[in-house]
Amino acid sequence: MKVIGLNLDIIWKNKKSNFQLIEEQLNNQEADIFLLPEMFSTGFCMDASEVSDRNEESLEFLKKISKERKSAFCGSAPVEQGGNFYNRMFFVQPDSSVIFYDKRHLFSFSGEDKVYSPGKExxxxxxxxIRFLLQVCYxxxxxxxxxxxxxxxxxxYVANWPEKRVGAWEHLLKARAIENLSYVFGLNRIGTDGNDLFYKESSHCFFADGKEISQKNGNIVSAELNIEELKDFRNHFQFLNDRxxxxIQI
Known part of the structure; x- marks a missing residue:
């Protein structure tokens, strides 16, 4: 299975421009799954009442490009539902079926927990x-x-993880792969956001032994996931049996 992540310099609070930018930068790439960063349509923004989707704009965009490209698309966007705001990660398939995950751990350092509601699942x-666990940044x-x-x-993992703390991001991605005997694909944004935080290119995919398997070409980060290779590795190193x-109480 081929997974491609887009290193996106998200345009602050501008959904229409970000949708256009994504389509332009994906160009003629082909993959089974395309990953987009956390809050790909707006940037990591605490002005939830201003930027959150009320008419499923980001989701409808994902459905459109997923259908056009016959590939799954995954990324998070701010949404409003039932009077609450969520940092919601969508996994959209070409048949327009949708599974979503609401970010559980909200970044209190930035006040995210004061604006958005945590997920419960x-x-x-x-x-x-291939079975994928959906996770967002923090x-x-x-x-x-x-x-x-x-x-x-x-x-x-989809993220907006600034350069000043990027060492933690890269070390923890590798750790999650090793301790869970799993592939881990972490996609971070790039560029500078509306809060003047800078994000360096730092997207990675690791195999279960901690080896990086991603390849990078411009704004594209790609990796091949081989489920049989993973099964062979797990059968040889049966560390999960000793966990x-x-x-988990949520």
């Missing part, structure tokens, strides 16, 4: 024989929530 989606710092209970094969039993 851990979400795994199976696509073309979730990366909480390994218990991402612990593999033999229920997924890969983690997809601690626990339950």
């Amino acid at each position: 851990r979400v795994i989606v199976e696509y073309k024989g 979730d990366l710092r909480f390994p218990v929530f991402a612990r593999n209970n033999n229920d997924y094969d890969a983690i997809l 601690d039993d626990f339950s």
